[in-house]
Amino acid sequence: xxxxxxPAVSSLPTLADQVENLLxxxxxxxxxxxxxxxxxxxxxxxxxxxxQCPPGGxxxxxxxxxxxxxxxxxxxPANGIERPRPVxxxxxxxxxxxxxxxxACPVDAIIGAAKQMHSVVPAxxxxxxxxxxxxxxxxxxxxxxxxxxxxxxxxxxADADAARERHQFRTFRLRREKQENDERLAAKAAxxxxxxxxxxxxxxxEKAAQERKKAIIRAAMERARLQKEKxxxxxxxxxxxxxxxxAGVRRQIADxxxxxxxxxxxxxQAPQAKDKQ
Numbered sequence: 564x565x566x567x568x569x570p571a572v573s574s575l576p577t578l579a580d581q582v583e584n585l586l587x588x589x590x591x592x593x594x595x596x597x598x599x600x601x602x603x604x605x606x607x608x609x610x611x612x613x614x615q616c617p618p619g620g621x622x623x624x625x626x627x628x629x630x631x632x633x634x635x636x637x638x639x640p641a642n643g644i645e646r647p648r649p650v651x652x653x654x655x656x657x658x659x660x661x662x663x664x665x666x667a668c669p670v671d672a673i674i675g676a677a678k679q680m681h682s683v684v685p686a687x688x689x690x691x692x693x694x695x696x697x698x699x700x701x702x703x704x705x706x707x708x709x710x711x712x713x714x715x716x717x718x719x720x721a722d723a724d725a726a727r728e729r730h731q732f733r734t735f736r737l738r739r740e741k742q743e744n745d746e747r748l749a750a751k752a753a754x755x756x757x758x759x760x761x762x763x764x765x766x767x768x769e770k771a772a773q774e775r776k777k778a779i780i781r782a783a784m785e786r787a788r789l790q791k792e793k794x795x796x797x798x799x800x801x802x803x804x805x806x807x808x809x810a811g812v813r814r815q816i817a818d819x820x821x822x823x824x825x826x827x828x829x830x831x832q833a834p835q836a837k838d839k840q
Contacts, residue, residue: 578607579600579607581607581630582603582604582630583600583603585626585627586616586619587599587619587623587715587718587726588689588695588724589618589690589718590691590726590730591669593642594611594616595617595642597617598757610661613627614636614637614638615638615642616642617638617643617645617646617788618714618718619714619715621637621638621645621714622715624636631643641699646707647707647709647710647713647717648690648707648709648718649672649690649706651664651672651673651683651688651692651704651705652703653673653680653683654703654704655682657700657701658681659678659699659700659702660681662675662677662681663679664681664703664709667693667697668693668694669691669693669730670689670692670726673687673694687729692705700756711831727808733815749784752780752783756780756784760773774806
């Protein structure tokens, strides 16, 4: 008897994919959404207008209108205006190294460390403006670098593709760092609980205090578990977060994981080698 046919999985891009491919990938949030991908999904679902992307300008509206078979309409002024491409510049004499701009940058275009001067890598900056507002000393200025050229005339498809890769890798990095931090906290809580359980109890009062400590730690561990389940339920079909990233980002992720594994192996082998000596 012939085996039942397995339904083929379509590899064709969805409408959201096609919309996203036409966006400049500045990740500026001016459209009213947290990134270009959520906006693309909203446009594809009819929940957002196709004229809400100022960095794309009128050419961007025309591109989306052609895809959606809609008329070309003006940019929504509520989302901003079409303008030359700006780049963030940090006044190094005023920078206090607070890292707030680094945290705000959606494409990792700012380098620096806590309490040290920060710098913007101009070639990586998308001109999103998101680093300006968090700066507590107003040391960041947006400088136009394409005078006379706006929208897609001031931005290329190669720029958009590179910005999307950096944004995807940053999203993966932050997710991985949060997971690692959660695992460290869980291990610390488990160790603390074990230490409390092993504490000697000499009186009823000490025993009651011990039980209170154990209850507090168990409650914290339960909250962490529920939060983890909630996050997993939010994206049950893509737990690893790799299905929606490009091949270039996957290579970066693989290289990062190899380096982490090598560091872990080295850290594990070092004490063993010392013991043998």
